[in-house]
Amino acid sequence: MAVTLRSPGWYRAALSTLIGAAFGCGLVVGLRALFGWDEIVQAESIVSVVLITAPLGFLYGIGCFDYWIHWAAGRPTYVDDHSDHGARSWKDYFRVNTDHKVIGIQYVVTTFFFFFVGGLLAMTFRAELIEPGRQFIDAQTFNALFSAHAAFMIFTFMVPVFAGIANYVLPLMIGAPDMAFPRLNALSFWFLPVAGVLMMASFLAPGGAFATGWTAYAPLSDQAPMGQTFFAVAVQFAGASSIATAINFLVTIVTMRAPGMTFWRMPMLAWANFATSLLVVLATPFIAGSQFMILFDRALGMNFFDAVQGGDSVMYQHVFWFYSHPAVYIMVLPGFGIISEVISTHARKPIFGYRMMAFSLLAIVVLGFSVWAHHMFVASMQDWIRIPMMFTTMLIAVPTGVKIFSWLGTMWRGAIHLRVPMMWALGFITMFVLGGISGVMVAVVPFDIHVSDTYFIVAHFHYVLFGGSMFTIFAGIYHWFPKMTGRMLNDTLGKWHFWLTFIFFNLTFGPMHLVGLEGMPRRVADYASEFAAWNAIMSFASFALGLSTLIFVYNVIVSWRSGKPAESNPWRAQTLEWQISSPPPIFNFDEVPTVVGHPYEYGVPGARHGIFKHPEPLAAAKAPVPAGVGDDD
């Protein structure tokens, strides 16, 4: 037992979590006693600190910091230590692992777990909304349910699931043996279950879970019960996770591309993650800042948002949306990359306007920082901000439109293979255009004032995030599942999954446009009886939507265990990840490939993207000087 407690793993994690909690308690009580403050045992400040120290204890125990502690203590370490690399049984997925392929699967499975948690929460409050009046949950619980639904979906599913898919695929695509910082990569993953568990634990907090929406507007969140602290700390962990992963992606893409892979020969998924990671690095600190301010206000009695003391509560919304609007692009740009891969491969055509696709991604990154206040048209901010924000918001539809037309142009006269990933991609384009158009509608100030805080907004962002991002995630999973597991997913089940999801998605969220225009307010547990019929339809459709994902779960489990073995390149794609076995060997490439052409030259006779034979292996690092060097700085 003593040995198990000393080596990294779940036993040591359990112990060090307790030690971390005790340390946090002791620290707060000790400091307060030292300064002689009135209330030596104050719950709010103890909880704030313990929620940080206990997870850090857990992360130490599970083994995230071992290498760095060895290094800091001056003990011998070996930079290329791959002892934590690769998984040979399912148990290895429950350990700290530095293999980007293992981390990718850890990410995807964990995030999907939180996806189902979020989905169950949604179905619970949809059940409450089946008819007007109060059914079985009170208003406070209803608030907690929709807040937690959004928080789980955004912070522990939508943002990190793309990091998971890219974690698996991206190093393979650019011909790298791993990510640039494998140990940081492992730490980024383990932040994620911490964030999710903290949010789940908030349901046990006195006063119930956080119930201020995922936006946690101040000063409401300053005064909310203790569950709010759980949310604020969980967001810090999720944010740290995405910043660390983004830095990792950027460094990997810039410094570890295979010889010959210039920026203009990179697969579109690499471009998409490059753009997304720039957004994450620059925007995510703002939500960290906003939640720090909430924590300080709550635990230390600071006055960021207290107007009586000279604080400013609209400031919270500026800081929050300066992250959270770019976050919308963080949740969809990687999906754009997935769709480009899927459409080009399954329509057997080169990407139409490849360079414009890359530029439009960068344009979205830049413009994405200039539109945040369109979430605040009805907040009491300065009037003059409205019109500029309306224009920039409409402007951002231009690069997005470039992408839509590029996908259509890619499919034009292609040899379309209507396989399951392609069906999701087509579903994505149609649904995302609907969500995008209602986005331009709500960009218009007078219209937005009319529909603000109604179900029209709910419909808009579910068409963007479910019909948009979620469909790209399914496209990506169906596309790369053979590579990740070495098994094919069942086609028939996949098609059932697609059609049921597509139909019930529209039945759930489509009518929300109508009731929203009629004025049904969002985030309210009760509603006027005139909306009863539509709400019953939406509720039952949402249950069916939830059930349709069970087909997916069944398909994944059964196919992973006993599906048809996958060839190395079942879609006859040209990007590098398909040129090696399924699943790939432990270090990806026995020999780093040389890139000699563009990644999507479908239909061009004799075109190659990567080759595995070096004329002179030693000169590989020097010989073909990547022309993309100039693009990096």
Added chain:
Amino acid sequence: MEASTAHAESHGHMPVANASVEFNREKLGMLLFIFSEVMLFASFFTAYFFIRVVQGGEWMPAGQELPVGVAFANSAILFSSSATMHWALEGVRHNNRKALKAGLVLTILLGATFLGVQISEYAHLGFLPKDSAQATAFFSLTGLHGTHVAVGLIILCVVARRAFKGHYGPEKDKHWGVEIPGIYWHFVDVMWFFVFTSLYLL
């Protein structure tokens, strides 16, 4: 790392990744991290801007004056630590181990002095973060910066320990362990310039 034996047989050799640019990975990672740190500071500067400019309250309120003289001297201490840090780096680049060690020790001492003066300033200010929004902005910005100084000091202590054990050398890939913590330290100093100017001087 006991686990290494358990997985030993699964080790092929990881192929050496192609270096697609001539830029140290760790350095690039640190620069990106600093970008995100700048944005974290920016979020608190936003709060400062709203409290001071948009709300337009008096800066600082009566009875909550800031000791500019002390802070000025303290700034000089912190800025000089950037020079000693650079001296340490130049030392290791030219294989002057004495300069490396002395530079690191001086940097740590100067940084620790800065932090000590800052804490003592907190204790003697006579007001608390909860007393006004202005005090909130002051304590949160200086506190955020102080936390960064503390983290930098911990990192520098590790670097110094390794320097005294004889690590690092003049070869190009042998001293990024000094250079990269140095970049972080310079960032902390530059950030103080903005914090100091906007809180004490303006």
